Amino acid sequence: MTNLPPPSEDASLTIREAIVIGAGFGGICMGVALRRAGVEDFLILEKGVGPGGVWRDNTYPGAACDVPSHLYSFSFAPKPDWTHSFARQGEIHAYLQDCVRRFGLGAHLRYRTEVAGARYDEVRALWEVSLAGGDRMLARMLVSATGLLSRPLLPRLPGIDSFRGPAFHSARWDHAVSLAGKRVAVIGTGASATQFVPAIAGETGGLTVFQRSPSYMIPRCDRAYRPWEQALFRRLPPAMRLHRGLIYVKYEARALAFTRMKAILSLAVGRPFQRMLARDVPDPALRASLTPDYPIGCKRILLSDDYLSVFARPDVRLVTEAIRRVTPSGIETEDGTSHPADVLIYGTGFAATEFLAPMRISGRGGRDLNEAWREGAEAYLGMTVPGFPNFFMLYGPNTNLGHNSIVYMLESQVEHVMRCRRALLAAGAASIEVEPGAHRRFNTRLHARLADAVWQGCRSWYLDRHGRNSANWPGFTFSYRWLTRHASLRAYRFASPLAGRPDSLAIAAPRSPVESASAAFQRAFLRSCFKPLIGPPFSAPVQRRYARLLAPLMPGVGGVGYRRIAAGGVEVEIVTPRQAEQGAILYLHGGAFCLGSPETHRSITSRMARDAALPVWVPDYRLAPEHPYPAALDDGLACYDAMLAAGIPAARIVLAGDSAGASLALAVALRLRERGDAAPAALALISPVTRMPPPGPDGYPNAAIDPMVRADWVRQGVGWYAVPPAAEAHHPLSCDLSGLPPMLVQAGEQEILLPDAQALVAHARACGLSCRFELHRERWHVFHLQAFYLRSAANAIGALAQFARERIAAAASADTPA
Numbered sequence: 048m049t050n051l052p053p054p055s056e057d058a059s060l061t062i063r064e065a066i067v068i069g070a071g072f073g074g075i076c077m078g079v080a081l082r083r084a085g086v087e088d089f090l091i092l093e094k095g096v097g098p099g100g101v102w103r104d105n106t107y108p109g110a111a112c113d114v115p116s117h118l119y120s121f122s123f124a125p126k127p128d129w130t131h132s133f134a135r136q137g138e139i140h141a142y143l144q145d146c147v148r149r150f151g152l153g154a155h156l157r158y159r160t161e162v163a164g165a166r167y168d169e170v171r172a173l174w175e176v177s178l179a180g181g182d183r184m185l186a187r188m189l190v191s192a193t194g195l196l197s198r199p200l201l202p203r204l205p206g207i208d209s210f211r212g213p214a215f216h217s218a219r220w221d222h223a224v225s226l227a228g229k230r231v232a233v234i235g236t237g238a239s240a241t242q243f244v245p246a247i248a249g250e251t252g253g254l255t256v257f258q259r260s261p262s263y264m265i266p267r268c269d270r271a272y273r274p275w276e277q278a279l280f281r282r283l284p285p286a287m288r289l290h291r292g293l294i295y296v297k298y299e300a301r302a303l304a305f306t307r308m309k310a311i312l313s314l315a316v317g318r319p320f321q322r323m324l325a326r327d328v329p330d331p332a333l334r335a336s337l338t339p340d341y342p343i344g345c346k347r348i349l350l351s352d353d354y355l356s357v358f359a360r361p362d363v364r365l366v367t368e369a370i371r372r373v374t375p376s377g378i379e380t381e382d383g384t385s386h387p388a389d390v391l392i393y394g395t396g397f398a399a400t401e402f403l404a405p406m407r408i409s410g411r412g413g414r415d416l417n418e419a420w421r422e423g424a425e426a427y428l429g430m431t432v433p434g435f436p437n438f439f440m441l442y443g444p445n446t447n448l449g450h451n452s453i454v455y456m457l458e459s460q461v462e463h464v465m466r467c468r469r470a471l472l473a474a475g476a477a478s479i480e481v482e483p484g485a486h487r488r489f490n491t492r493l494h495a496r497l498a499d500a501v502w503q504g505c506r507s508w509y510l511d512r513h514g515r516n517s518a519n520w521p522g523f524t525f526s527y528r529w530l531t532r533h534a535s536l537r538a539y540r541f542a543s544p545l546a547g548r549p550d551s552l553a554i555a556a557p558r559s560p561v562e563s564a565s566a567a568f569q570r571a572f573l574r575s576c577f578k579p580l581i582g583p584p585f586s587a588p589v590q591r592r593y594a595r596l597l598a599p600l601m602p603g604v605g606g607v608g609y610r611r612i613a614a615g616g617v618e619v620e621i622v623t624p625r626q627a628e629q630g631a632i633l634y635l636h637g638g639a640f641c642l643g644s645p646e647t648h649r650s651i652t653s654r655m656a657r658d659a660a661l662p663v664w665v666p667d668y669r670l671a672p673e674h675p676y677p678a679a680l681d682d683g684l685a686c687y688d689a690m691l692a693a694g695i696p697a698a699r700i701v702l703a704g705d706s707a708g709a710s711l712a713l714a715v716a717l718r719l720r721e722r723g724d725a726a727p728a729a730l731a732l733i734s735p736v737t738r739m740p741p742p743g744p745d746g747y748p749n750a751a752i753d754p755m756v757r758a759d760w761v762r763q764g765v766g767w768y769a770v771p772p773a774a775e776a777h778h779p780l781s782c783d784l785s786g787l788p789p790m791l792v793q794a795g796e797q798e799i800l801l802p803d804a805q806a807l808v809a810h811a812r813a814c815g816l817s818c819r820f821e822l823h824r825e826r827w828h829v830f831h832l833q834a835f836y837l838r839s840a841a842n843a844i845g846a847l848a849q850f851a852r853e854r855i856a857a858a859a860s861a862d863t864p865a
Contacts, residue, residue, distance in 0.1 A: 071100020073192030109246030110136035127280035164407035169549030172477035232388035240394030344501035436478035484845030485538035582760025603653030615685030620645035630699035637706030639764025658848035709735030729854035795826035
């Protein structure tokens with residue numbers, strides 16, 4: 048892994064609007080979109096000597112595209128004079144070079160410029176890109192367009208370096224090596240091999256093809272376009288668009304076979320393949336060796352008019368015995384046979400599921416993207432990952448196709464990137480980042496659909512080392528385009544750094560009409576129906592009855608279960624997701640120490656359980672004034688001890704809470720430290736009460752604008768709880784917080800307890816504690832309770848859940864022996 052240098056403090060570095068990595072189809076399309084949007088301050092960095100990507104590098108004999116030419120081109124840059132229905136490598140490369148000239152991208156391209164890695168600077172909301180040569184660049188937005196098929200994959204064979212003759216991968220074809228009269232060995236029978244094997248068979252002195260598994264294939268049916276067709280397309284562009292449209296519809300229909308009606312493949316692929324075998328391969332034994340033993344479509348279906356027939360030549364041999372090792376003079380198979388060779392060619396494909404390698408991409412908190420993908424690569428819409436703001440991938444995880452043109456998908460992705468950029472500018476924020484919950488839900492649905500797709504059931508390059516399909520899109524390309532262009536941008540968080548600190552963020556309120564109208568209604572409802580009726584002059588029993596009456600208006604979510612247990616004399620509600628991971632969250636509900644219950648806070652706890660994939664333990668702690676200090680704190684500790692007794696280690700427990708409950712969670716952590724217990728994994732606090740006794744009238748500057756809480760209710764509840772001055776656990780601003788676990792604090796910009804949260808954050812940092820702070824613009828005290836109505840509230844809970852998952856994972860990783 049590349050070790051990146053420390054962050055740059057060089058103020059002289061130019062800050063660009065965007066940096067794009069790669070100058071293939073994706074990078075060129077991104078550059079065109081930026082220029083069309085009036086953006087000129089961007090660079091496209093290309094490690095090669097020119098544009099073209101795989102079509103620059105793959106120059107092997109017979110290289111051609113397996114998608115029709117008029118569909119394998121940009122919709123905004125049609126080419127009427129394609130020479131063949133399936134374009135050759137040189138023509139595609141020339142087309143991309145022409146696009147660079149036509150759209151004025153030359154000034155934005157930097158060739159022979161390899162990116163070693165990039166890190167996100169949270170203070171400045173910028174990406175710092177490190178080049179292999181040591182230089183650095185800064186940009187507001189980073190777009191990777193490196194593609195899936197850019198890194199040749201060599202087989203892991205003993206003795207591979209011992210071969211004395213020329214050896215090369217098909218993607219790095221050595222044209223200086225003459226094959227005339229030479230004994231040539233080809234390892235691999237994938238898409239590239241099916242093209243270059245027939246092209247070189249007549250030139251070699253003998254060709255041996257080593258096959259691990261055969262492929263299904265259908266005729267390419269390639270032909271040259273007639274001059275009158277090219278003239279028609281040139282003079283009548285609508286005819287060319289119709290031709291492209293008809294090709295698109297034909298190929299798009301194949302998605303049905305891959306994802307929904309797999310039986311169609313036996314008719315559309317199986318029968319033509321068998322006819323080709325019978326026609327081109329007369330030897331029954333050879334036909335059997337060339338017949339796959341896996342379901343049709345499980346691996347890539349290849350197109351060729353001449354691959355099968357090449358094995359009828361007397362100078363071409365097919366070897367299906369496994370390779371034992373490479374020798375200085377050739378290849379030895381497992382049966383002990385030596386196969387002499389003068390030239391060795393690898394047609395073994397690419398490291399398609401090692402996205403972005405060998406670059407190192409570091410997001411918030413220095414988190415490595417490889418670490419985020421330790422269980423498999425995935426991204427929202429195949430483009431964005433939580434924790435990596437302003438970073439987009441083109442041709443990322445699960446955007447490959449088995450039936451249509453990737454260029455169509457790239458155009459959809461580029462339009463989405465530009466749509467996100469426009470929303471970012473409209474929000475006046477510095478960063479855009481996909482919410483963890485939206486990211487997880489998208490990928491859960493995607494992999495559920497992949498489970499029924501044709502690609503499951505065999506080993507292929509579609510699958511990563513975990514056996515997960517991280518390559519293919521399980522649906523139609525037009526459905527993907529609809530998602531990228533029209534799906535709500537509520538899946539994203541728009542934020543800006545606060546006070547020049549990397550661990551403080553201001554989260555912009557969503558600007559959608561639905562969210563704005565819902566927020567306005569919630570403010571009006573809380574101001575008229577909650578705020579006046581909770582607090583003095585009403586007694587605690589009256590307030591509790593009213594809170595229970597309103598609880599159904601703040602429902603939880605489905606996908607979780609509820610059960611009650613007794614833990615140390617305390618009733619505890621355990622909210623369990625359908626699929627729970629190891630660990631748990633202890634959540635202490637708010638209510639000014641005098642009201643509330645597990646039921647009143649299910650809007651938060653159910654979403655936290657679902658989003659974190661962790662059980663949430665919610666003690667029904669005793670309430671003041673009937674049970675003043677330390678009753679609630681003792682109940683919280685009793686619940687924590689019950690979690691330990693249930694076999695949940697401290698390093699897998701996150702303490703969480705809101706308002707008074709957040710104060711209790713912090714007090715529990717301090718008591719645990721006092722007891723000498725191992726620290727829990729983290730603290731996740733919403734609007735904590737930290738100033739006890741409460742300040743005077745001037746201590747709550749947001750009292751008038753917070754629609755939910757009155758200052759006299761805070762004073763009433765804290766007074767009823769009656770914390771003595773000597774109770775250090777409930778006076779966090781005056782005690783040492785060192786030794787506590789990492790903390791995330793969330794608060795609303797318009798809330799009454801904002802000074803409490805800010806004071807805690809400042810004091811925690813002064814004590815050397817790792818403390819993140821999120822300020823939610825235009826939101827009030829514990830607005831999370833309105834998550835049923837507000838996407839911003841649901842997203843805030845999702846961020847807490849993600850924090851809990853990350854901290855538990857970090858603690859588990861620290862406990863795992865190297």
